[in-house]
Amino acid sequence: MTGQVPTEDGAHARITTPRSARGERTRGALVRGAREVFERDGYLDARITDISKAAGVASGSFYTYFNNKEEIFAAVVEQVQEEMLHPHLRERTGITDAREMIDASNREYLRSYKQNARLMALFEQVAQIDPTFRALRIQRGNAFAQRNAKLIRQLQERGEADPSLDPLVTAHALSNMVSRMAYMVYVLEQRIAFERLVGTLNQIWINGLQLREPGGHAS
Amino acid sequence: MTGQVPTEDGAHARITTPRSARGERTRGALVRGAREVFERDGYLDARITDISKAAGVASGSFYTYFNNKEEIFAAVVEQVQEEMLHPHLRERTGITDAREMIDASNREYLRSYKQNARLMALFEQVAQIDPTFRALRIQRGNAFAQRNAKLIRQLQERGEADPSLDPLVTAHALSNMVSRMAYMVYVLEQRIAFERLVGTLNQIWINGLQLREPGGHAS
Amino acid sequence: MTGQVPTEDGAHARITTPRSARGERTRGALVRGAREVFERDGYLDARITDISKAAGVASGSFYTYFNNKEEIFAAVVEQVQEEMLHPHLRERTGITDAREMIDASNREYLRSYKQNARLMALFEQVAQIDPTFRALRIQRGNAFAQRNAKLIRQLQERGEADPSLDPLVTAHALSNMVSRMAYMVYVLEQRIAFERLVGTLNQIWINGLQLREPGGHAS
Amino acid sequence: MTGQVPTEDGAHARITTPRSARGERTRGALVRGAREVFERDGYLDARITDISKAAGVASGSFYTYFNNKEEIFAAVVEQVQEEMLHPHLRERTGITDAREMIDASNREYLRSYKQNARLMALFEQVAQIDPTFRALRIQRGNAFAQRNAKLIRQLQERGEADPSLDPLVTAHALSNMVSRMAYMVYVLEQRIAFERLVGTLNQIWINGLQLREPGGHAS
DNA sequence: GATGAATGAGGTTTCATTCAT
């Protein structure tokens, strides 16, 4: 009746948004505990009991703030996103040259992926398991690809990129290539030196798009 | 861990390799049933009971041939591989031109992926869940990349491909790009027309490698 | 268990009889909330949390005034009884004729039952569940039957009622008949028109007792 | 897929109708255990664990045959009904006189109720709690009343019963009177001697209906 | 007194695995 969180099913919505400082602390401990357990045991093997234990609260307290594993996982994701929130690259660095932009973008992505490999593995796993989270990922991937497709189109219009490429498909393909390589190297632990990885991926982007000097004449 | 009886696979030696024709039939039914259930319910939600039911045998019979879900999944994979076993492309078609080879290879891969989308989704899922199967995939990916890396090296030596690219990393990157796009389109059902997909991916391979005419002079 | 403080009811002496006006208000809100929840959800599904919520007080406040669901139910019953407390029929109306009395009494009972059907259903339910409340009902039923038995005996002595009937058993039987019909019609919602119901029940009373004109001569 | 019991929701119908003798034995033990526990602890306090324990089977075995407490209760009811199934009174005894029929019928009903008091208490309780079972009771009550109403109508037509009574309402009322008295005496344990009880109730039926000699002239 | 979060016992349910026939 009173300001309850709008949950999916609207059933007997029992979960609470913490009103007191103490509640805030407990909820926080649970999210932290969940992250710890998820990273350690994986999504499937994480038991709610263990999360509560890791948070140092009674098992029942979990249900004060979350209805199930899925929900607390969403909270972990949210928390991680806030953590990772940097100002956007271009805005920060003012890069305009396409090559530099590609390098900066790939470099930053791979660095961050490497840094949070455990978490990325987890996200990858959950996307395979939970439809809700999978949908979220698709959405993000699409938004990202759309942005990149626009950049590619601009380059094509300026005569700086291969005009025969479909911008959207290309954007998807190149992004997927990078993210999959990040997964391969940092989650599956196939050892490739960072610089070699970035360098090769950059080169494939540049070659793939047939990037030319802004002037327009080939090197 | 200590002094295991030297059985076939080191397990607790209970499963039987069917000797009789009847046994062969039962085992076959189980594998077929498993595939059906896996494709329908996904790996996680597939219950051994359901597999037995789908196979039309008693639940207990499962354990005559397999020890657990993982093992029967392996059997499904094996069966599928036999099915998909075509004679290798080059051997079959005798293609030698790199561009043609890329097209033939991507085209065949995507066609087959589309054809078996359900199964591919399943494999993707299980690779996220089961370490054994994950290792298998890594191994295959590596073998495949190694083969492609060798081809790339040959092209570079003949002056037909960008010599600055790391052959192995490039091979991994381009393969991952294709397989990930296949996943995106045929499992996640992001609609992209087949020809546009193949065409764009081919072009990125060609551009990415900076493939030149066998003659050796740039366009 | 040992050496209990001699409190009002011998319980573990925690509940408070409100001293302040604020306390009075809170207690009242709880009883009102309980009634609402009991009528809505039934006794079994009424959760103490819900009662507190319906009362607009914190869940913990419940225990300031009551120890458990049973106790607050008793409070609801008490409150309802006060509400329903009419001056007694005869005293109010001065009826002395047996037939008129039967009609007035049945009519009033059924009217009130219909009016408070939800509550009556609740009482019926709780009587099935809670021994304390069940005992209370038995007691009331007996008191009521005893009163009626006395009237029947008087009628028999005056030659106005069948002398072969056991007054107490008859009193119970006829009362039970009426209350059970009320339950059937207004709780179980078996549609019978009010007047037909009252009329038939009156007639069975009259026939059952073989009521004769006060004068004493048979019909 | 194969001959499953048609359950209400048809979901993942997991319960089994025993195919083997052993299964039959286990199911039987569960129903017997349930009856024992229900009679001992009441419906509400009966835990599925206890039922399994009383049946001497593992807790999980319960779910081989039943999905929940409600279902096994239904099985108990069914079993009891089979037990109580006597050939119908009239058919058995060939009674045609209304008075004798009333006596025989009430006598038999009360005898049986007394005999199975614990069970009847249980049924009464569950009817208050479980809508499914409540509906069943209503249905039965209606069927029974309809039969009796027909008899009353016949008597009225033959001039042997008070023609002013509504047959259906009267039938309900008199039946409810008897069943409620049975409840009062044998469940609530209000001591009334059997013969006095039957005698008084018979008399109220006879008086209530104003039963006359078949010949038609009053006594 | 009021608050609302924390507690944890207790019951339910699932299903991989075993085993007697």
Added chain:
DNA sequence: AATGAATGAAACCTCATTCAT
């Protein structure tokens, strides 16, 4: 070998009750 019922170890989840603020 096949059968299908029995087993019991987990996990989950609820909510009456307590308690620090």
